[in-house]
Amino acid sequence: MHSAVNVSGLRKTFGQGDSAVAVLSDLGFDLPAGSSLALMGRSGSGKSTLLNILCGLEQVDAGTVTLFGECGRTADWPRLRRERIGVVFQEANLMPTLSLLDNVRFRASLAGQPETRCQHWLEVLDIGELGHRFPDQVSGGQRQRAALAMVFAMAPDLILADEPTGSLDRNTANEVADELFRLQGDTGCSLILATHDPELAARCQQTLDLGHRSGG
Numbered sequence: 001m002h003s004a005v006n007v008s009g010l011r012k013t014f015g016q017g018d019s020a021v022a023v024l025s026d027l028g029f030d031l032p033a034g035s036s037l038a039l040m041g042r043s044g045s046g047k048s049t050l051l052n053i054l055c056g057l058e059q060v061d062a063g064t065v066t067l068f069g070e071c072g073r074t075a076d077w078p079r080l081r082r083e084r085i086g087v088v089f090q091e092a093n094l095m096p097t098l099s100l101l102d103n104v105r106f107r108a109s110l111a112g113q114p115e116t117r118c119q120h121w122l123e124v125l126d127i128g129e130l131g132h133r134f135p136d137q138v139s140g141g142q143r144q145r146a147a148l149a150m151v152f153a154m155a156p157d158l159i160l161a162d163e164p165t166g167s168l169d170r171n172t173a174n175e176v177a178d179e180l181f182r183l184q185g186d187t188g189c190s191l192i193l194a195t196h197d198p199e200l201a202a203r204c205q206q207t208l209d210l211g212h213r214s215g216g
């Protein structure tokens with residue numbers, strides 16, 4: 001099976017001299033296309049930093065990052081972020097001035113995907129009747145479902161999720177996680193998920209504990 005993500009010898013330090021913080025050192029892993037990886041580790045171990053590197057928002061000091069066979073040094077990161085990499089954060093990153101349906105349409109159109117399927121994604125995520133509402137008119141769980149609808153409407157090859165259920169109560173978090181893993185399986189995209197929650201991590205096929213690594 002080919003790789004969605006391959007990372008080798010990755011090193012990342014913030015700051016210089018006495019104030020330098022070595023966050024990631026000699027990090028390597030391979031994520032086969034269609035599979036899932038949980039990033040774990042204590043606060044400050046570099047989970048968000050690694051996700052930022054994997055969507056081209058942070059430079060590395062050494063090592064290689066390869067996404068879908070494209071070398072990170074020469075990759076067209078804006079195009080990858082627009083069309084192939086979907087990102088989900090702890091708080092749903094919806095535009096407050098657009099309805100839920102228009103948020104999904106906007107994300108789909110950026111990725112060149114048909115807007116006609118957007119209502120379908122809201123329905124799949126069980127918020128089909130809320131498309132006309134604005135983000136501040138729905139619950140946190142419903143906003144996070146809308147964030148998932150946005151990501152799946154772009155038909156991504158890779159989803160990067162940073163504590164995607166971290167702001168939700170346990171029941172709602174479980175429901176949103178169920179949707180995320182169900183749709184990831186159905187669509188065959190790859191998933192890298194940063195979490196402090198061992199139950200959520202256990203649902204991924206691989207786990208990488210950054211907190212148990214030297215330099216991490």
Ligand SMILES: Nc1ncnc2c1ncn2[C@@H]1O[C@H](COP(=O)(O)OP(=O)(O)OP(=O)(O)O)[C@@H](O)[C@H]1O
Pocket residue numbers: 014015021023041042043044045046047048049050
């Ligand atoms: N732009 C930056 N400049 C300097 N230091 C940074 C920067 N971004 C992150 N750091 C530091 O790098 C380390 C890793 O941060 P990161 O946010 O990746 O951790 P994390 O594992 O995601 O933490 P959490 O679980 O709390 O979200 C921390 O010590 C943080 O203070």
